Structure formats: structure tokens, C-alpha cells
Amino acid sequence: MKQFCEAVMTVTEEKTAKAMGSGDLPVLATPAMIALMENAAMRCAAEGLPQGITTVGVRMEVSHDRASGLGAEITARATLLEKAERSFTFRVEAFEGETRIGEGTHVRATVQADRFLAKLNRG
Template sequence: MLEKGLTAVSRTTVTPQNTAAAMGSGDMPVFATPAMVALMENAAMLAVAGALPEGATTVGAEMNVTHIKPSGLDTEVIASAVVTEVDERKITFTVGARDAEGLIGEGTHVRFVVDRARFLAKVR
């Protein structure tokens, strides 16, 4: 059952492949903002995956985050997501990301519950 308080985390290590320079979001060898956002989205997806009806999934619709500080190569980054509101198919999360030195990013994320087959049928 979808409800407030569901939570999950996702982890990654900063590698040359997920830096700003490699992803094209900057030119420095630090954890890319798009990689941080994807990690936060993954945590949100995982937080509700077990509470969805069969055949359903969630899709990201909105992300409002601040990337506060850089994380260098070989640093472990952990993103968390907590459900703060459920309004029918709309799920709102508080998301955050941390490394060993503390908070590196935070914000809110919105996902919608969709029927997987119907959603994919719309893709051309």
C-alpha cells in the first residue's frame, strides 16, 4: 500500500563515467548533477516498488533539487527518498544525497503510478 513514510536508498561510487566532464554537464572530474538526480530517482522508485499493484510502475515527472557540494572520484554517494505525500497516482518524495563528508544535494521529486503495458503502448 502506498503511504507516507516509505523509504529507500541507492548507492554509487564516483567513477570517471559519472563525472560532470564525462556526462557533459560540466568540465570537471566531480560527481555530475545528472548522476545525482538519477540516483535520487532510483531511490524514489525503489521506495514504492513493493507497494504497487502487479503490472504497475512509477515514472518521474518533476525534480527540484539543489546540488550543494562536489564529490570527487572514488567517493561513495548515497541517495535517499522518503514518501511525503500520496495523492491518488501522484507520489511526492523528499530526496537527498550524501557522501562521507555530509549532505551534497537535496530537494523534492514527484512520480506518477502508471500501468506499465499501457504506458509502453504509447511509446513510438
């Protein structure tokens, strides 16, 4: 398990608030920033998990503090704060260059992938 992971993306039309329906401006959508943060945390949690075990996001508390325009490169960082028996808690941050544009905490829970999916298919 890694203690620190990053994920990077470029703000494209598809990742704007206008395109995602979370706003009406051509700026980085909060849901896109959150997805990038979650991806960084998922990568950290995945390291060293047994075959067939994965993690799912169960809690996200973040602020989106600065706007980023088209073409901006965004880096999300996840730092492990706590590992419990079946969950991981991360500090998550998003940056445009050296400027932090968002921050918060994210919790991921471990699940057995096939059992998790089987429950979905029963309903």
C-alpha cells in the same frame, strides 16, 4: 510501500560532469546525483504496487550544493512525504558520508506499464 529508501553508488569516470557533458570537471555530475535520488524514490514507490503498474518520474527540484570527487561513495535517500491517488512525493537527499551534497523534492506518477509503452510505439 516503504516510507524511506536508499541507493548507493561510487563516483566513477562515467559519472563525472566531464564524461556526462554537464560540465568539464572530473566531479560527480548533477545528472548522476539526480538519477541516484530518483532510483531511491522509485524503489520506495515500487513496494506494494499491483502487477503491471510502475512509476515514472514527473518532477524533480533539487540543489547540488557540494562537489564530490572520483571514488567518493554517494548515498541517496528518499523519504515519502505524500501519497496521492496516482502519485508519490518524496524528499530526496544525497550524502557523501555524513555531509549532505544535494537535496530537494521528487514526484513520481503511477502508470500501467504496457499502456505507457504502447503510447510510445504509436508515434
